Structures are given as C-alpha cells and as structure tokens.
Amino acid sequence: MASTAMPSPLCVTFLLFLLLSGASFYTIEAREPFACDPKDAKTKGLPFCLASLKAEDRVKDLIGRLTLQEKVKLLGNNAAAVPRLGINGYEWWSEALHGVSNVGPGTKFGGDFPGATSFPQVITTAASFNASLWESIGRVVSDEARAMYNGGVAGLTYWSPNVNIFRDPRWGRGQETPGEDPVLVGKYAASYVRGLQGNDGNRLKVAACCKHFTAYDLDNWNGVDRYHFNAKVSKQDIVDTFDVPFKMCVKEGKVASVMCSYNQVNGVPTCADPNLLKKTVRGVWGLDGYIVSDCDSVGVYYDQQHYTSSPEEAAADAIKAGLDLDCGPFLAVHTEDAVKKGLLNEKDVNTALANTLNVQVRLGMFDGEPSKHPFGNLGPKDVCTPAHQELALESARQGIVLLKNRGPSLPLSTRRYRTVAVIGPNSNVTNTMIGNYAGVACGYTSPLQGIGRYIKTIHQQGCTDVTCADDKLFGAAVNVASQADATILVVGLDQTIEAEFKDRAGLVLPGRQQELISKVAAASKGPTILVLMSGGPIDVAFAKNDPRIPAILWTGYPGQAGGAAIADILFGAYNPGGKLPMTWYPQDYLKNLPMTTMAMRSSQSTGYPGRTYRFYKGPVVYPFGYGISYTKYVHTIASAPAVISIPLDGRHARGNTTTSGKAIRVTHAKCNRLSIGVQVDVRNKGSRDGSHTLLVFSTPPAGHWVPHKQLVAFEKVHVPARAQRRVLINIHVCKYLSVVDKSGIRRIPMGLHSLHIGDTKHSVSIQEAKLGVIKS
Structure with missing residues (x-):
C-alpha cells in the first residue's frame, strides 16, 4: 500500500533546486572522449577505435x-594516460554498494551532482527476498552512475556488490552482504549485477564487481586482522558455502569483474593463487572480464x-595467478622489473591488459564521443529523481522485518493514540541510516520526522549516542514515556560499533541501551514499540520476553527514506513482509567460538556449534x-511430484556411492532442464493486503555431511486480503537439491x-533413472 507521507524538507529543497535550475541544468557539457x-x-581510423x-x-x-x-602503468587503479595514442588516464575505483558512493577516488559529489539516491544497506534489501527489486535498484544506481560519468565526476567500473557469506554474527561488514545463505547471496549477486550492467552482453552500462573472493569475513577480531589472517577452509566448505555466490555471480549474473581478498586461504594469498583465479574463476566459471585485487592486496602479501x-x-605471482588489475600502485611500480628479471613474460602482462581493456571497450570508452553512447543522454536530471527516491522508500518498506507483535499492538491507531514519545540514540539519525559504502544522499527522513508526519511526538534521546555510556538522559526519557499515549524506542548500532576494520565484541546492545529500554518500558503509559537499527x-x-514490549521491528540500515518507511509500517500504511536474512543468536552462542575458526559444520566431539x-x-x-505480518498467510501445495528420476549421462556407471549412501555426482547426471515444479496456493486469511515471502527449504536424506536444511527457492507474491494466489516454483535439482561431500564433490543424494x-x-523421492528415462 502506498504511503501518503510527504517528502522530507531536505528532499523538497533538493527537488525545488532541480525545478528552479532551469534548462541549463538539464544540459551538461559533453564529457571529452x-x-x-x-x-x-x-x-582516426586505427583499428582499436573502430566500433565496427x-x-x-x-x-x-x-x-x-x-x-x-x-x-x-595501466595495471593499477589510477591508470596512466597514453598521450601518443590519444588515451586519457582512468580511475578504476568507484563504489556502488547500495547507491553511487564517494568511498572510491573515482567519484566526486558537488556542482551539478550534489547527491545520489542512497538505498537501504544491502542486509536490509536482502530481507525483502525480492529478486526483481534488487535488479530494479541496480538499474537506478547504474542510471545515476552513467549520468555522473557523463558529467565528468564518476567512473564506469564499480567494485560492488559484496557477496561474502555472513558467517559470523560479529563481522563488521556483514551489513554489506545479503546474509548467511549461499543461494540467497548468489541470487542477490546475479540480480543486482544484471541491474547494474544491463542485458546487452556485448555492451556494458557500467561494470560491476563481485567481491571479496574468497572465505573473507573477518576484519579485526581479538588481535587478528584481515591483512594477516590465513583462513583454513575445507574443500567441502569452499564448494558448499563460500564459493557459491561468486559462481552464481559469474555464471548467472555475467559479472564483468571479481575482486580477490586480503586474506590467505589455506596458506596462499587469494590474489596469488592460480587455482582460485585462473583455474576456477576464469577457467571453470568462465569469467568474461577482469580480476582485481582488494586495495593494496599484492603489497599486503609481500610487506x-x-x-x-x-x-x-x-x-609476478599475482599476474601469473590471473590477477589483471591492482587496486594500488604495486604492479605499476614492480612489474617492469619482474619482466626484466625473467620472473614474468610480457605475454602475461598482455593477457592481464586484454581483460581490462576488453571491459573498457564493452563500456564504450573507445567509441569516441560519450554523448553518442546509448546512455550518453543521462545527466543531472536523472539523479535523485522522484521515482528513484520512491524506490528507495519502497526498498526500505520491503526490507523491514516485524519480529514481534503481541496483541496485536501494531499498527498504531492515530485515533486511539494522540501523542507518541520517540526515544533512543537512533531516533533522530540521518547518516546512520545509510550504513557504510554510501555516498551523499538526496535527502533524509529520520525516524522522528517520519513518525511526526502521522502523530504528535515528544522526543528525548535517552542516550547521547549508541555507545550509551551513562544514564544522564534516562530521567527525561522515562518522564516523556510516562506522559505519552505510546512509546517508540529506536535503538541499535551504527558504524562506531560495526564497520570495516571493526568486528563486534558481542551480540548484546551496546552500553546501557538495554537498561534504558527496560526503564522506559516500565514507565510507559501505553505500549512500548522497539525499533532496532543494525547490520x-x-x-x-x-x-522478546518482556510483556511490556509488545512489538519489535528490525530495520537494518534503511537508507535515506528509512524514517518514512518505519513510520509507514508503524501506522499501518504498509504491511511488513520482510524476513531475516541471518540467524539471530543468543550471546552464549559466542562462547569458545573464535571468529578465526572457519568450519561451517558442527562437531559433537569438540562441542563446536556450527555456523x-x-x-x-x-x-x-x-x-x-x-x-511476521499484519495478516496471516496459509500455504497449500496444489501439485508437486512424488518421484524424480535422475538420468546419467551415459558415460558413467550407475551406483556412484559414498559412505553415507547412494549419491550421484552432479557431473555424472543429465542436469539440463532437470527441475521440480511445485505449485503452491498462498491464501491471505486477514483483512489487509500484503506481499508475502515464500521460502522453500529442503532437508536432504540423512548424512553427516549434509545440511540440516537449505534454502532452495524463494518468491515474493502480493496477495490481497482474503484472496488466494497460486505460485509456481521451479527447483533445479542439480543446483539446489545437491550437497557437497568431504572431498568437495557435489552430489545428488538418492532417497x-x-x-x-x-x-x-x-x-520427493529422488531415484536413479532406469534406462535414462526421467519420471516425475
């Protein structure tokens, strides 16, 4: 349901600026080629300049x-000009994790481009489980990126998205990822990349990059940092978990770039490992593009x-392993001497350059006038448009998760409640809402502003900031809670608690936030609604167990329109439908669980809990x-096969067994078009329309190396009140019903x-086909 909330004053000012700037604003000087x-x-006439x-x-x-x-001199991110061939210098490093960012030196805000649409942090939009939304966000971000490139203030190569697995809940960069499930993360990667790059395989709108390959999910924990960490990972976990999103990004998303990480994997720096880069990413998965190092990774593994x-x-090791571009100066400084000393052939340098230059050609950078490019007409008028800002709002609404609603207490009735106390260190924040790797937002709507559009508010922070080091402001917060008809507490984390370079020490709220919440809830005249902002x-x-706190919302970091989205849900203009993309553990989970232990599977003998x-x-x-939602959905399976037969490809004998029973190697099966079609009826039994997330999990036949369950499909479906919708779900058997054995071999368990x-x-009974015939 669309919100009736008005744009923030800052948004209105910015839009007014667009309107008053006149015709001159809509025409920008053509960027020089x-x-x-x-x-x-x-x-003129040289072959490399001929688009034909x-x-x-x-x-x-x-x-x-x-x-x-x-x-x-072309091997570093700040590639030098080649004046004698009419080639300008180029800065490869730009970022667009959830909107055009100014983190990299390739992008600058100001002048005709004062800001760009800042979407919710990735962990929030992942909670929507909506692949079409992710692709739509990518299209908007690439529109704005191309517009800024045309205006001379941005590049065309964006080192986003981050598709690492959110393995440990303490990881400071977990907020940048789509969560803990490999299939969810991979689907997000492929969808967002398609949005960024466009659908013309020979021509790129912008070039995306899936990072950080691989087994990278520790920044700085207990004295161990990412620059010195050696991730000891089994073949099983590499294939089964860590590599899945990257494989999907390359094979399904057709990404133009992959970034290798700082850490070592089993003793070898990822940026110097030919098995990872040349053999897997380029060889097995077929990357059509370039491989770039995380910034100064080559220098890190040397120094x-x-x-x-x-x-x-x-x-020499980096280039021979398959690295094409260095974020940093290391290769530009030392490669020539590596060739002169015989450690590297010039042919290897040519191969690296061929991969980067190919991407620049596909971006149209060697086609002359940028204005003649299909996206050459994009300019300031295409940045921070009302439609883009509405999508940022809608993305936040779809990603917010309702965790508790006893009573139900939500949505709040403006007829029943006339005043609301808004309390908490995140109650009136702006910059906090956009998380990290963000740029300059078009404008903000804080939670306090958003709530104030619906109802009269009384505001107290309760804590100076999220560290909540003392109780000096508690008294005033308790006082307003005792006066207002209802209380909304907006608490949680920010980049001082979880960030790049900073992993969390624990899972509880920082400082004395919990004490603030409990005291306010005890004093509140009406219901106390808890809103959590965190990655x-x-x-x-x-x-969760306090009856005085009847409702809890998690918002992630909800982007520039976060406050409006929170208010729309609190007051019923929007029916929440988000689902958590990661497990929420108790603090005790962390006992004797080092972040440095990479194993995914639990161990009864050692007491290791698993991840x-x-x-x-x-x-x-x-x-x-x-x-949960403001309505109730009921699922009924309308049709699904009881038996699926797996045909072998004819070159392999039957009975590919393992110690855990019969399981056919995926490479031995005829996988093409081998899928299970499941029709599910979703009925909305409530009185409110809603968008429902249909999650399909599979529990494979028992075996000590298989997951307890795994996500195999998800769909977003809009279901009107008291109506029913049928959803067709296709589950690719080889991709999603397979598991990985201890040797790193993917198999389909029979049974x-x-x-x-x-x-x-x-x-569903999966059987080996007789005479190569598929039955279902």
Whole structure:
C-alpha cells in the first residue's frame, strides 16, 4: 500500500533546486572522449577505435601498439594516460554498494551532482527476498552512475556488490552482504549485477564487481586482522558455502569483474593463487572480464604476510595467478622489473591488459564521443529523481522485518493514540541510516520526522549516542514515556560499533541501551514499540520476553527514506513482509567460538556449534527467514511430484556411492532442464493486503555431511486480503537439491528429500533413472 507521507524538507529543497535550475541544468557539457576522439587525426581510423570491429580484435590491436613501460602503468587503479595514442588516464575505483558512493577516488559529489539516491544497506534489501527489486535498484544506481560519468565526476567500473557469506554474527561488514545463505547471496549477486550492467552482453552500462573472493569475513577480531589472517577452509566448505555466490555471480549474473581478498586461504594469498583465479574463476566459471585485487592486496602479501622474498616476485605471482588489475600502485611500480628479471613474460602482462581493456571497450570508452553512447543522454536530471527516491522508500518498506507483535499492538491507531514519545540514540539519525559504502544522499527522513508526519511526538534521546555510556538522559526519557499515549524506542548500532576494520565484541546492545529500554518500558503509559537499527543480529531476548514490549521491528540500515518507511509500517500504511536474512543468536552462542575458526559444520566431539541455520541446531533469538505480518498467510501445495528420476549421462556407471549412501555426482547426471515444479496456493486469511515471502527449504536424506536444511527457492507474491494466489516454483535439482561431500564433490543424494514451505511439508523421492528415462 502506498504511503501518503510527504517528502522530507531536505528532499523538497533538493527537488525545488532541480525545478528552479532551469534548462541549463538539464544540459551538461559533453564529457571529452576517454579515447578515440573523432577530432584526433593521429588515432582516426586505427583499428582499436573502430566500433565496427569485434572487441577482442580492437584490444589486440591496441596492446600491439603499447610499449612495456606504457603497459605496466595501466595495471593499477589510477591508470596512466597514453598521450601518443590519444588515451586519457582512468580511475578504476568507484563504489556502488547500495547507491553511487564517494568511498572510491573515482567519484566526486558537488556542482551539478550534489547527491545520489542512497538505498537501504544491502542486509536490509536482502530481507525483502525480492529478486526483481534488487535488479530494479541496480538499474537506478547504474542510471545515476552513467549520468555522473557523463558529467565528468564518476567512473564506469564499480567494485560492488559484496557477496561474502555472513558467517559470523560479529563481522563488521556483514551489513554489506545479503546474509548467511549461499543461494540467497548468489541470487542477490546475479540480480543486482544484471541491474547494474544491463542485458546487452556485448555492451556494458557500467561494470560491476563481485567481491571479496574468497572465505573473507573477518576484519579485526581479538588481535587478528584481515591483512594477516590465513583462513583454513575445507574443500567441502569452499564448494558448499563460500564459493557459491561468486559462481552464481559469474555464471548467472555475467559479472564483468571479481575482486580477490586480503586474506590467505589455506596458506596462499587469494590474489596469488592460480587455482582460485585462473583455474576456477576464469577457467571453470568462465569469467568474461577482469580480476582485481582488494586495495593494496599484492603489497599486503609481500610487506605484511611476507609471502615472497622480493616485490618483483610478488608482482609476478599475482599476474601469473590471473590477477589483471591492482587496486594500488604495486604492479605499476614492480612489474617492469619482474619482466626484466625473467620472473614474468610480457605475454602475461598482455593477457592481464586484454581483460581490462576488453571491459573498457564493452563500456564504450573507445567509441569516441560519450554523448553518442546509448546512455550518453543521462545527466543531472536523472539523479535523485522522484521515482528513484520512491524506490528507495519502497526498498526500505520491503526490507523491514516485524519480529514481534503481541496483541496485536501494531499498527498504531492515530485515533486511539494522540501523542507518541520517540526515544533512543537512533531516533533522530540521518547518516546512520545509510550504513557504510554510501555516498551523499538526496535527502533524509529520520525516524522522528517520519513518525511526526502521522502523530504528535515528544522526543528525548535517552542516550547521547549508541555507545550509551551513562544514564544522564534516562530521567527525561522515562518522564516523556510516562506522559505519552505510546512509546517508540529506536535503538541499535551504527558504524562506531560495526564497520570495516571493526568486528563486534558481542551480540548484546551496546552500553546501557538495554537498561534504558527496560526503564522506559516500565514507565510507559501505553505500549512500548522497539525499533532496532543494525547490520548484524542483536540478542534482544530480554525484549522478546518482556510483556511490556509488545512489538519489535528490525530495520537494518534503511537508507535515506528509512524514517518514512518505519513510520509507514508503524501506522499501518504498509504491511511488513520482510524476513531475516541471518540467524539471530543468543550471546552464549559466542562462547569458545573464535571468529578465526572457519568450519561451517558442527562437531559433537569438540562441542563446536556450527555456523548459520544450515549447520547450527542450538537455541536462537530469531531464526533465519523469520518475519511476521499484519495478516496471516496459509500455504497449500496444489501439485508437486512424488518421484524424480535422475538420468546419467551415459558415460558413467550407475551406483556412484559414498559412505553415507547412494549419491550421484552432479557431473555424472543429465542436469539440463532437470527441475521440480511445485505449485503452491498462498491464501491471505486477514483483512489487509500484503506481499508475502515464500521460502522453500529442503532437508536432504540423512548424512553427516549434509545440511540440516537449505534454502532452495524463494518468491515474493502480493496477495490481497482474503484472496488466494497460486505460485509456481521451479527447483533445479542439480543446483539446489545437491550437497557437497568431504572431498568437495557435489552430489545428488538418492532417497527422500523433504520440502518445507512454512508449516507445509512435501516429500520427493529422488531415484536413479532406469534406462535414462526421467519420471516425475
């Protein structure tokens, strides 16, 4: 349901600026060509400037014209100009995690581009479980990125999204990820990348980058930092968990770039590992693009990890492993000497350059006038548009998760409640709502502003900030809670608690926030609604079990329109439908659980609890996929096969067994079009329209190396009040019903697989086909 809330004053000011700027605002000076300027006589007619030729032929021609000294200066993010060939310098490093960001040096705000649409942090939009929304956000972000490039203030290569698994709830960068499930993260990656890059495989709108490959999910914990960490990971966990999103990003999203990480994996820096880069990413998965290092990763493994004895060896190892571009100066400084010392062939440098230049050609950077490009007409008028800002609001609404609603207490009635006390360190924040890797937002609506559009508010912070070091402001907060008809507490975390370079110490609310909440709830004249703003999970069992706190919302970091979205849900203009993309653990989960232990599976013999909902069976505060609504949905399976037969490809004998029973190797099965079609009827039994997230889990046949359950499909469906919708779900058997054995081999277990959709279950027997015939 659309909100009737008005734009914030800041938004109105910005939109007014757009209108009053007149015609001159809508026309920008044409950006000078990056290369192949049609007015440049020395390059006119050269093959690398001819758009009619194939990209690889143009690249080959250009590389053949470059000297070794020119080539090595193109290997860093701040690529040097080649004046004699009419090529300008280029800054490769721009970011667009959830909107065009100014974190990288490639993007600058100001002048005609004072801001860009700042969508919710990724963990929030992941909670929508809505792939079409993720792609829509990507399209808007790339519109604004292209507009800023045309205006001369941004690049075309964006090192986003972050598709690492949110393995440990303490990770400071978990907020940047789509959560803990490999399939969810992979679907997000492919969808967002398609939105950014467009659907023309030969031409890129902008070039996306999936990062940080691989097993990277520790920044700075207990004296161990990402620059020195050696992630010891089993083949099983690499294939089963850590690599899944990257594989989906490359194979399904067709991403133009992959970034290797700072850490080592099993003793080898990822940016120097040919098995990871050359063999897997480019060879097995077929990356059509370039591989870039995380910033100064090559320097890190030489200077800090002491992996090589000389800088020339470090440069040679990286390029021979398959690294094409260095974020940093290391390769530009040391590669020429590596070639001269015989550690590296110039052909290896040519291969790296071919991969980066190919992407620049596909971006249209060698096609002359940028204004002649299909996206060359985008400009300031296409940034922070009302439609883009409405999508930011809608994204926040879809990502907010209702965790508790006893009574129900929500939505709040403005007829019953005339005044609301708004309390908490995050109650009137703006910048906090956009999380990290954000740019300059078009404008903000804080929670206090959003709530104030619906009802009269009385405001007290209660704590100066989220660290909540003392109780000096408690008295005033308790006082307003005792006077108002209802109380809304907005608490949680911010970038001082969880961030890049900063992992969390624990899972409880910082400082004395819990004490503030309990005192305010005890004094409140009416219901106390708890609103949590955070990237990572929080142990709020005290509030979950407190009858004086009848409702809890989690918002993640909800973006520039976060306050409006929170208010729309609190007052019933929008029916919440988000689901948690990560498990919320109790604080006790962390006992004797080092962040440095990478194993996903639990161990009874050592007491190791396991990680994520797939392998952990202990108590939780809220489970992965949890989220309630203002209405009730009932699922009924209308049709689903009882038996699926797996045909072998004819070259392999039957009976590919493991110690845990019969399981066919995925590579031995005829996987093409082998899917299970499940039709599910979703009935809305309530009086409110709503968008429902349909999560489908599978429990494979028992075996000590299989997950307890795993997400195999999800769909977002809008169901009007008291209506029913039928949803068709196709589950690719080889991709989603397979598991990975201890040797890292993906197999399809034979036997009964149980599908779970809400409270409904359906068993499918998977069998080896007789005579190669598929039966279902």
